[in-house]
Amino acid sequence: MRHVSQLRALSAVAVLLVIPGYGDRDPGPGGRTVEAPATAAYARVGALFEGGLDGDHFCTASVVHSADRNLIVTAAHCLDDQDDAVFVPGYRDGRAPYGTWPVKETYTDDAWQEDGSEDDDVAFAVLGPGSATGARVEDAVGAARLATTTAPADATVTVTGYPSDSDAPLTCTNQTTRYGDTQQRIECPGYSGGTSGSPWEAVDGSVVGVIGGYEEGGDDPDVSYSIVFGQTTAALYRLVEGEGC
Template sequence: MIQRTLPRKAAGRPSARARRASRILLAVTAMAALLSLDLPEAGAAGPPGVTDEAPADAEAGRVGALFADGLEGGHFCTASVVRSLGHDLIATAAHCLDHPDTTVFAPGYRDGEAPYGVWRLTRVWLAPGWADGRDPDEDIAFATVAPADGGETRAVEDVVGAFPVAAAQPGDVTVTVLGYPSVQDGPLRCSNATSLFSPTQRRIDCPDLSGGTSGSPWLAGGALAGVLGGYQGGGDVPEVSYSAVMGDAALALYCEAAGVAR
């Protein structure tokens, strides 16, 4: 059974000043590497608020569909690869991970093919507010993955690359959403300015982001600024979508999953 992990409480353990300073320096260096930009080339964005098929480029290769019990089970959500020390981490909506033991991830999935393999989930990180009461303000989760068939020897980030994470974005930040509607076998892409629906929820106007796009990355300048989810599970009409604001709590959850102390 896959372990579901909540953020750990920091342990106050005394140490020598030099050793403590060394640990802090290593943590800061690791965090800077995870959050710094090293972005793939992406195709030119279309007009704001217009949803089109995403080109098969490096950016789309870092995004994939979540399937139940393999590719024959149908895809029901979207996830993306984000940076981690283990090079094996994906981000999605927490409501997409109700059954992690049978969920697999196919980055770059298109037209029935998984060009970068199929990856099983090995561990899941959920925020306490979601685990205890399905708080829509904490509808983001992270999971580590490993090759489903054992044939691939590299980690997923080494195969497709990974997005850095960019929390604390302004309310009107422009993002690009990449997601897989469950009714088609390729990703859609839409860019537009966002607005704050509430202090804890962000919204975007993009058509055709229907069921299956939950968990889609919201990319601000090529870095993960949220995932489709939150209010109304991400929205109850395909023209308007939501994401929980990615603040300190989400960043702490990411750091825990990515293996970096804040």
């Protein structure tokens, strides 16, 4: 379990990648975890705090493209019973270089709401205006494309997230393997509590998963899990877009 401290629709999605992705990073050797540099390519990944910077950060989230430019994706278990969560993109060393954004609306699938289904451990959250300028989050830090087509079993992804005992994000690149038909796993050391919701970015910069799923992300900090994004994730995304939040 990595977390310390909603609606089903139809169809797939296609959106645009808006800021530099994996190709603009130096991920280092496969399977090695390092501190992520403070660059624009990592700015769309941030920490989720309770209340604000004076609280604790308990999970990770990242900005994904939406028509209203105000959407993040994380693990569903991160936002259970959280009514004052704040997203801080690019958080580092106690500072919010781009400002903070309050979570206003959370969307998870019916199967998660009703049964806590490990195969539906993903959430989208609509953010309010930023604290610094009132801007929408995507206008401040960019966004990634959400990918919901079936990924190959051995895809290369970069996982970036915030352990709860760290004030800087970690990043690691490695190949994924399938864990049954609905889950995927990756071996990257050091992804402890607080990294739930960390985005899995493919080589084209699209988000293909988030730490969560099996055991809410896994029971070993060196092996992380995600659900396989597919039709259900696409439907949930389309639902949020249709709400026009």
